[in-house]
Amino acid sequence: MKLKTKIILILSGVFFLFGSAYYSIEHFIIFPSFLRLERYEALENLQRSIHAIDREIAHIDSLCHDWAAWDDTYDFVESLSGYYIESNLAFTTFDDNEINMLYILDNNGTVVWGRIYDLETGGQIQLKDFPGDALPRSHPVICRDIASSDLSDVTLKGIIKTEKGPLLVASRPILRSGNAGPIHGNLIMARFLDEEMVAGLANQTRVDFKILPQGSEPAGLHDMTPAQDMACSIETVDDYLLHIYAAYPGISGDPAFLIRTTIPRTIVQQGFATMRFAFLSMLAAMVLVLVVVIFLLQRTILKPITRLTDYTQSIGRTGNFSQRLGIHPSDEIGILATEFDRLVETIDHQTSEVLLINERLKEDISRRIEIETALQKANQELHDLATIDGLTQIPNRRRFDEYLALEWKRMTREKKPLSLIICDVDFFKHYNDRYGHLNGDDCLRMIAQVIGRHAKRSYDFAARYGGEEFAIVLPCTDEKGAMSLAESIRKDVQHLRIPHDTSSVAEHVTLSLGLSTLIPGQQLNPDTLIALADKALYEAKETGRNRTVVKRQTPS
Numbered sequence: 001m002k003l004k005t006k007i008i009l010i011l012s013g014v015f016f017l018f019g020s021a022y023y024s025i026e027h028f029i030i031f032p033s034f035l036r037l038e039r040y041e042a043l044e045n046l047q048r049s050i051h052a053i054d055r056e057i058a059h060i061d062s063l064c065h066d067w068a069a070w071d072d073t074y075d076f077v078e079s080l081s082g083y084y085i086e087s088n089l090a091f092t093t094f095d096d097n098e099i100n101m102l103y104i105l106d107n108n109g110t111v112v113w114g115r116i117y118d119l120e121t122g123g124q125i126q127l128k129d130f131p132g133d134a135l136p137r138s139h140p141v142i143c144r145d146i147a148s149s150d151l152s153d154v155t156l157k158g159i160i161k162t163e164k165g166p167l168l169v170a171s172r173p174i175l176r177s178g179n180a181g182p183i184h185g186n187l188i189m190a191r192f193l194d195e196e197m198v199a200g201l202a203n204q205t206r207v208d209f210k211i212l213p214q215g216s217e218p219a220g221l222h223d224m225t226p227a228q229d230m231a232c233s234i235e236t237v238d239d240y241l242l243h244i245y246a247a248y249p250g251i252s253g254d255p256a257f258l259i260r261t262t263i264p265r266t267i268v269q270q271g272f273a274t275m276r277f278a279f280l281s282m283l284a285a286m287v288l289v290l291v292v293v294i295f296l297l298q299r300t301i302l303k304p305i306t307r308l309t310d311y312t313q314s315i316g317r318t319g320n321f322s323q324r325l326g327i328h329p330s331d332e333i334g335i336l337a338t339e340f341d342r343l344v345e346t347i348d349h350q351t352s353e354v355l356l357i358n359e360r361l362k363e364d365i366s367r368r369i370e371i372e373t374a375l376q377k378a379n380q381e382l383h384d385l386a387t388i389d390g391l392t393q394i395p396n397r398r399r400f401d402e403y404l405a406l407e408w409k410r411m412t413r414e415k416k417p418l419s420l421i422i423c424d425v426d427f428f429k430h431y432n433d434r435y436g437h438l439n440g441d442d443c444l445r446m447i448a449q450v451i452g453r454h455a456k457r458s459y460d461f462a463a464r465y466g467g468e469e470f471a472i473v474l475p476c477t478d479e480k481g482a483m484s485l486a487e488s489i490r491k492d493v494q495h496l497r498i499p500h501d502t503s504s505v506a507e508h509v510t511l512s513l514g515l516s517t518l519i520p521g522q523q524l525n526p527d528t529l530i531a532l533a534d535k536a537l538y539e540a541k542e543t544g545r546n547r548t549v550v551k552r553q554t555p556s
Contacts, residue, residue, distance in 0.1 A: 004302050008294060015286045022282055026275045034271030038263075039234065042244045045261045046232065049209040052201040053159075053168075053193070053248065053259075060189050061157045061170035063097060068172035068187040069152070069179050076113075077106050077174060077185045085113065095119055101167070101190035103130065104174070107183065109142060110134045116190075127162050130188075140252050141171040141188050152179035158251030159193070166193040166211065166257050193257075212258040214247065240265050308336065389464040391441055392448035400463035400471055404526050407459070407475045412520040419474040419482035422533045423451075423489065423513040426545045428468035430502040431509065443498055443509060444468060450492045454485055471533075479517040479550060486513045486548045494546075510546035512537060518553060528553070 067073055076084045094102065094117050103114035111134055116125040126132075135142060141156050157170040169190040173183040191197070198211050218235055235243040242263050250256035387399035395403070404420070411418040425431070425447065432440040448464065455462040455472050465471040472489075474482050490511050498509040514537025518529050536551035543549070 003305060004298070007297060007302070011290055011293060015290055019283060019286060023279060026279060030275060031271060034268050037271075038242065038265060038267045041267065042234065042242055042261065042263050043232070045205075045207045045209070045263055046244050046246055046259065048205045048207050049201070049259050049261050050246070050248065052205045052207075056191070056193075056197070056201070057157050057159075057168050057170065060099065060168055060191055061155055061172070063099070064157075064170040064172045064187060064189040065152075065155070067102075067189070069175045069177060071177045073104065073187060074174055074176050074184050077104065080112065089113060089115070091117060091122055099189050099191050100125070101127075101130065101169075101188065103135075103188040104185065105135060105142075105188070106185040108134070109137055109139070109186075112185065125164065127164060127167075129160065129162055141169055141186075143171055143173050143183075143186055151175055151181055151183070156251065159248060159256035160190075160251055161256050164192060167191070168193055169251065207261055208263070209259055209261040212245075212260055214255045214257055237262075240269070392445055392464050394448050394452060395461065395463040397463065397466055400461070400465065400473070403461050403463075404473055404529075407461075407473055408520050408526045408529075411475055412522070414476075415519060416476045417478045417517050417519050418529065419477045419479065419515065419517040420529050420533045421472040421474070421482060421486050421489075421513055421515050422465060422530075422537045423470050423472075423486075423511045424537055424541070425468040426505050426510045426512055426541075427500065427503045431500055434500075434502045446496055446498065447493055447509075447511070450496065451489055454489050454492070477517070479515070479552075482515050482517055483548060483550060486515050489513070490546070490548060505544070505546045512540040512545045513548040514538070514540055515548060515550045516552070517550075 072084055072088070075081070089102065094100065094115070098119070100119060101114075101116040104112045105114075106112055111132055114130070114132055116127055116130065117123070118125055129139075140160065143154055143156055151173060152175075154173050155170060158168075160167045160169050167190045169188065171186055171188045174185040174187050175181060175183065193211060195211075198209070202209055232244055232246045235245065237243055242265055244261050244263075246259050247255035248257055248259055387395055387402075389396040407418060425443070428440065428443075431443065435443075444464075448462070448470065451462045451470055451472060455474075459475050461473040463471050463473075472485070474485065477485075490513055493509065493511050494506070496509065499507065500509045501507060503510065514533045514535065516529055516532035516536055518524060518532070520529075532551040532553060536549040539551070540547050540549040
């Protein structure tokens with residue numbers, strides 16, 4: 001096979017590999033990023049739909065509070081004043097405030113006054129969950145166990161499933177104006193989440209969403225990231241539409257209904273079109289480059305080499321070394337032609353010596369590689385022993401001190417915030433006494449895994465600070481971001497549901513967390529950050545545990 005053919009094949013192979021690599025990058029890296037953007041947009045739309053319903057519930061709760069904390073309502077429970085009914089409880093009140101139900105109960109649960117209206121027809125409605133005479137103390141909208149609470153904050157609100165559809169409901173204790181007690185009963189307000197209301201919310205949020213009965217989602221959907229602690233599922237309808245489903249919790253904790261949002265797949269469609277155009281453009285450019293390179297190689301290399309090949313073959317056939325190529329000696333190929341005869345003379349003598357030297361070099365290189373490999377392995381093992389905690393397999397206190405010092409200097413140069421979270425397992429000594437040290441070790445490992453999952457940026461750092469304490473260093477993170485991450489860790493540890501019946505905080509293992517954020521400077525040092533986080537952790541323990549407390553630097 002001629003050299004020209006080989007070069008063409010090699011260049012074609014290189015361009016083919018480059019095109020394959022480019023296509024793989026588009027298919028496995030770039031295109032999935034568009035899919036992630038699409039999923040993010042879907043979740044954003046779902047969140048907006050959920051928040052719209054939450055706002056409606058909050059609106060009803062605010063209206064319910066205004067009526068419940070009112071002297072006239074408080075007195076009406078006993079007086080049953082006809083004037084109050086005539087002035088405040090006419091159908092126009094329901095219509096103006098867009099509520100379907102208003103119930104006033106005394107402390108025994110007896111319905112002092114109650115109506116449920118259809119706002120379109122003005123007719124009354126009967127619901128089996130809301131009888132007209134009395135509601136039991138176990139009813140989910142009756143406020144209970146509120147002796148130690150601030151009365152202005154006492155509320156029950158959410159969704160209740162009824163035979164007429166989902167009901168947005170809020171319940172408040174009846175108080176004097178100014179939220180003064182004692183409690184004189186309960187006031188309940190509610191509104192049906194009907195198609196008209198959903199259409200209005202969809203128009204407000206600019207999100208196409210529907211309310212569906214629980215269990216009506218298509219089979220075979222795959223789980224996605226939780227949104228507001230609700231499992232979501234996604235359905236690819238076709239190349240142009242996407243459905244995302246989530247269960248909205250009722251007031252008792254059970255799913256009340258499904259929310260289905262629909263989004264057009266414009267991101268993926270645009271991404272696919274862009275990648276296709278880029279790939280075709282790249283192919284066209286590669287073909288052009290291939291033609292130009294082959295032309296240049298033919299003029300500058302292949303033609304002179306062909307002449308040199310003919311020359312050497314002629315010598316081999318005739319044995320006449322008096323022939324000359326006539327190639328300019330300043331050219332590398334010309335120099336090669338000039339030195340070729342001399343090289344042939346000496347090559348046989350030098351070959352034996354070169355082979356011997358190569359063998360020795362190979363042996364020396366092999367021994368050196370073996371020694372360097374052993375040294376690297378030993379150094380890595382020593383480093384791991386010195387900086388990795390043997391129980392949790394995350395960095396230890398020594399490595400924490402080194403990393404905090406390095407990041408402190410870096411943040412000092414960059415003038416960016418540095419946050420530190422120190423967390424402690426609540427009543428861990430009681431846990432070890434109750435469940436044994438082996439279970440205690442397992443508990444610490446599971447908590448370390450949760451913390452490690454949240455410290456996911458390349459420069460986030462989690463370590464075992466000592467005993468049952470852990471620390472997380474968060475460079476380039478302000479107080480708000482650190483607080484969000486700390487609360488996520490605390491909640492995820494709760495979700496592990498590790499039994500802890502000797503804890504006075506909860507029936508399972510919980511964390512107390514202390515947080516501090518500083519912008520490092522010449523007048524501060526890492527000990528200041530540690531001291532603030534430690535004080536915050538102490539305050540979290542003193543104020544009830546299972547919480548995150550922030551400690552800020554007091555201005556000097």
